[in-house]
Amino acid sequence: MKKMKVLFVASVYRHLTAFHIPYIKYFQSQGYEVWAAGTGVADKEILEKYQVKCVDIPFSRSPLSLKNIDALNVLKRLFHKEKFELVHVHTPVASILTRAAFRKSNYGKIIYTAHGFHFFKGAPKLNWLIYFTAEKVAAKWTDHLITINEEDYQNAQNLLPSEKISYVHGVGVEFEHEFFTENEKKHFKKQLGLSDKAIVISYIAELNNNKNHQFLLRNWGRLKQENPLIELLVIGNGEKENDLKKYVEKENLLGIHFLGFRRDVLKLLQISDVVALLSHREGLPKSIMEAMVVGIPCVVTNTRGLRDLIQSNKNGFVVNHEDDTALITAFTKLVQSTELRGTMGKCAKESIEPYLMDKVLMEYIRIYKNLLK
Incomplete structure (x- = not known):
C-alpha cells in the first residue's frame, strides 16, 4: 500500500528545524511519509536525519526576485509528480508561490501558517499594497489559514471566511534540558568571558533592520555607565552584523558580546537575567516564549506578537518604539532589582502556559484532522 504523504514548505529549511520538528514527528507517528521543501544545506541534513525527504527550492525572500519564477516551476513539477x-x-x-503552484491540484489540502503578516498596523503603505494584495489572491487557493497573534487574526477576517481561519498559540515552546547547577553556570559564564557577578541581557534575533538592535545599542553607553555589571549577549547572525559591530567599535561600547548563530540558546538562557527584543515586526517570537518558560522577564517594543506575550509591569516591560527614556527606565528597574526580576520571571512562567508545546500541538492536530477527515 502506498504511503500517505505530507509536505512542509518554508523559504529556508532552518525555519522547519527551528519550529516544526514536533509536527513532523506527529505525522510520522501517524504513518505519513514526510517531505520538506526549502533551501539551506546544514538544516537539510538535520531534516534528513529525521527521515524527511527534502526537495531544494530556489526561493528568494524578495517577492520581486526572478529566482522565484524558477521556484514556482520546481514546485509545479513536484506537485505534478x-x-x-x-x-x-x-x-x-x-507561501504565495506554493499556493500558486498547488492551485490546480485536484488532490490534497493546503494550509498556510502566517508567522506575521507583512501588512500590520503602522506598516508602510507599500507593504499593504504588495503583501495584502498577494494574500487576497492566494486566499482563493488556501484551504485553511492559521494565525498566531490577535492582530493577524483580525486582519485575516478580510481574507477568508471565519470557518477557514484559526488562531493558535504560536508554534509551541518546550524546555527539554537539564538545568545548570550554580557551578556549571559560573563555568559557562567564564567560557563566554563573563564574570560571576555579571547581569546578563540576551538579545536573540537575526541581525537585520527589523529586529532593531540599534535601539538598544544607541542607549547602551548610558545603561552601562549607570549599571556597570550589565553585559549584552547578541545571539544571531545576519546582514547587519558588520554594521552593528562597527557601531559598537566606533562608539567604544563595552560589555557587548557578538556570539553569532547558536544552537545552544537554551543554555544561554540559563545564564540570562533579562531578554530583549525590540523588533518593528513580529509574528509570535519563540525567543521570548523560551525566555518566559525559563522564568526570565523581557523588555520588548509595543509590537504585534510581542505585546501578545508581554504585559508591562507584570512579566516584563513593553516600551514604545524609539522611546529612549522608557527603554532605559525598563532595563534599569530590572537590572537593579533581583526581587523584581524574580517576581516578573515567575509571572512570565505562569503566563506562557497556553503556549506550551503539548497544548499547541493539540490545537494543530485538531485542524489537521478536520481537514484530512
Missing part, C-alpha cells in the same frame, strides 16, 4: 494529502506552508514568499 507527487500527491500529498496535506501541504503545510510557512513564510510569506514561499
Whole structure:
C-alpha cells in the first residue's frame, strides 16, 4: 500500500528545524511519509536525519526576485509528480508561490501558517499594497489559514471566511534540558568571558533592520555607565552584523558580546537575567516564549506578537518604539532589582502556559484532522 504523504514548505529549511520538528514527528507517528521543501544545506541534513525527504527550492525572500519564477516551476513539477494529502506552508514568499503552484491540484489540502503578516498596523503603505494584495489572491487557493497573534487574526477576517481561519498559540515552546547547577553556570559564564557577578541581557534575533538592535545599542553607553555589571549577549547572525559591530567599535561600547548563530540558546538562557527584543515586526517570537518558560522577564517594543506575550509591569516591560527614556527606565528597574526580576520571571512562567508545546500541538492536530477527515 502506498504511503500517505505530507509536505512542509518554508523559504529556508532552518525555519522547519527551528519550529516544526514536533509536527513532523506527529505525522510520522501517524504513518505519513514526510517531505520538506526549502533551501539551506546544514538544516537539510538535520531534516534528513529525521527521515524527511527534502526537495531544494530556489526561493528568494524578495517577492520581486526572478529566482522565484524558477521556484514556482520546481514546485509545479513536484506537485505534478507527487500527491500529498496535506501541504503545510510557512513564510510569506514561499507561501504565495506554493499556493500558486498547488492551485490546480485536484488532490490534497493546503494550509498556510502566517508567522506575521507583512501588512500590520503602522506598516508602510507599500507593504499593504504588495503583501495584502498577494494574500487576497492566494486566499482563493488556501484551504485553511492559521494565525498566531490577535492582530493577524483580525486582519485575516478580510481574507477568508471565519470557518477557514484559526488562531493558535504560536508554534509551541518546550524546555527539554537539564538545568545548570550554580557551578556549571559560573563555568559557562567564564567560557563566554563573563564574570560571576555579571547581569546578563540576551538579545536573540537575526541581525537585520527589523529586529532593531540599534535601539538598544544607541542607549547602551548610558545603561552601562549607570549599571556597570550589565553585559549584552547578541545571539544571531545576519546582514547587519558588520554594521552593528562597527557601531559598537566606533562608539567604544563595552560589555557587548557578538556570539553569532547558536544552537545552544537554551543554555544561554540559563545564564540570562533579562531578554530583549525590540523588533518593528513580529509574528509570535519563540525567543521570548523560551525566555518566559525559563522564568526570565523581557523588555520588548509595543509590537504585534510581542505585546501578545508581554504585559508591562507584570512579566516584563513593553516600551514604545524609539522611546529612549522608557527603554532605559525598563532595563534599569530590572537590572537593579533581583526581587523584581524574580517576581516578573515567575509571572512570565505562569503566563506562557497556553503556549506550551503539548497544548499547541493539540490545537494543530485538531485542524489537521478536520481537514484530512
